[in-house]
Amino acid sequence: MTEKKNISIKDVALRANVSTATVSHVINGTRFVSNETKQKVHFAMNELNFRINSVARSLRSRKSYIIAFLAPILASETSNFYFMSVAAGVQSVLKQRGYHLILSDSSDNVEAENKEISMFDSQMIDGLIVAPASRDCDYEQLFGDYPVVYIDRVPNHCERDSVLIDNKTVTKEATQRILDKGHHKIAFLSGPLSVTTTIERYEGYSETLMNAGLELDDSLTCFEEVSFENGYRKMGDLLEKNPTAIFVTDNVMAMGAMTYLQDHSIRIPDQLAVVGFDDVQWTRVTHPPLTVIQQPSFQLGVKTAEVMLQRIEDGTSGKEEHRLKANLIVRQSL
Template sequence: MASIKDVAIKAQVSTATVSHVINGTRFVAEETKDKVFSAMEELDYRPNRIARSLRSRKSYTIGLLVPLVAEDTSNFFFMSIANGIEQVLKDNGYNLILSNSNEDVDTERDQIRVFNSQFIDGLIIAPVNGEDCNYEKELSGDYPVVFIDRHPAGLNGDMILVDNRQGTHEAVTTLIKRGHEKIGFITGSLGITTSDERLEGYKEALENHQLPIDENYMKEGPATFQQGYQLAKELHEAKVTALFVANNVMTMGAVSYLQEKEVKVPEEMAIIGYDDYDWMKITSPPLSVVRQPAFELGKAAVEQLLKRVEGSQDEPVEIMLDSELILRGSC
């Protein structure tokens, strides 16, 4: 196994410089850092993290807690967030521990308690957003926390969010400008801030164009393929001419229904989905979507968390990232 001395020889620097680069204990020029990191990679050198933790009183480990559900393809969204987080952590010498709340409040509390018993430097969490959540009680560890994607009610802390209302408003406005007045809205369970914000964006777009808000055109159900299929069927039978589907898995179900019934898209039914995945580009026609900047959200979250880990005492921040309407052939 390579040693720190081997890295120093390879990078043509002193062992002290290698140590400073690894531990961040002194300023080192970027060019020198690059030489050290390149040498470490070539030699497959791994610092002794236990010794490093004892010296610095840091574990160089960050926790990530997200609500993954087996049948929900939005898991790709959270994995994209994790990729953004990992990229920044790798550049800064940190590791990531991923945990799953399974969209369940009790499981979420249990997982936070597990993190409290471990030696982590910080936690990034996409909250379940249950009505009875009491994060002040569970988050009692002496580490900073950054919330992502969802805004827990009554909590003042660092938040990195996506403007769901703006993205939905833009999408529905586009449908209106293309001549649609009967626009159906399909959503997963409400009560989660992301779902609620998308519904608000839908209603605001209708109101801004003096169109009535018809409760019969708004369909809510569990975020599953089957519900997307069923709710698209109900709205098709209600004679809507366009659909906005507020999550990816229900979009799949809605598209499946339209294809099975040979509904012409967009001539007979226009449709815009949420999130942007490869399958949406190969439907016939390709699907218009609201894209969330998942990777960028992960990077912004961990950059804010590392500021806290390094001792920043600034006021809590709320960063709102823009979503993006991507128009293809379905509307």
């Protein structure tokens, strides 16, 4: 290991015949420096190929310009495109404002998630954006001294800002639409009820059915760990109950379900009407194209990043809830 000496502000100062304070102020524009001196400093920086040491800067200024994003991004090789797209939205804002994004995967598993959280200390990150894996975890004691914004879902005792999708409204809208098409036996396939997102969606579904005077039939609903395989398998199970329509509230599940339907040559929407979740691209190339609820995933990321930066820059805290509206995209599967 060659121990390389780094070019520091000190070297620059020496070369330019000024003090380190002056160099620092030139770099940051934090106080007036005569043009003459500025030029000397810039010249020296170029000559020495000086690169500022952001770690030292962070240490002193207590600011790292790094935001962490903790979500079930990589649950498996079959990544979750929804959160990837959310991450993209977050990134696009942060990048513009000179922040970096650290991506962390929670695998939707509380232990893994808590371990990740405790790996971040307060100096390392300026803020944390998290899609909590559990509703019952006491997150507050885990967090460091940085702003936190919940995204997509919230835990039971939420003491922070949150940016969410208006799940209930949109699922009500979609369910009503399915009803309007004359369906009575509407199956509901989703992930486990352990996250608020799913709960809200189920509420939208069930309340709409009840408002329509229909009985809730538990054998038509299915809450299973999210995976392509489970979507495939459970689609088969649900089909035995003879629904005329199905509402799948997760895109990975939906893909599994659609594959099952295709493998068994079920005609959509004649034999079974299908409504999916997330306007991911594959929903456009199925046969027929899928009617889906489009979550503004990228926008969700954008909004969250904005809320985060606001908190950081104001130095305030609070627990505002932001809801983004989702839309029904009608294609030919309903």
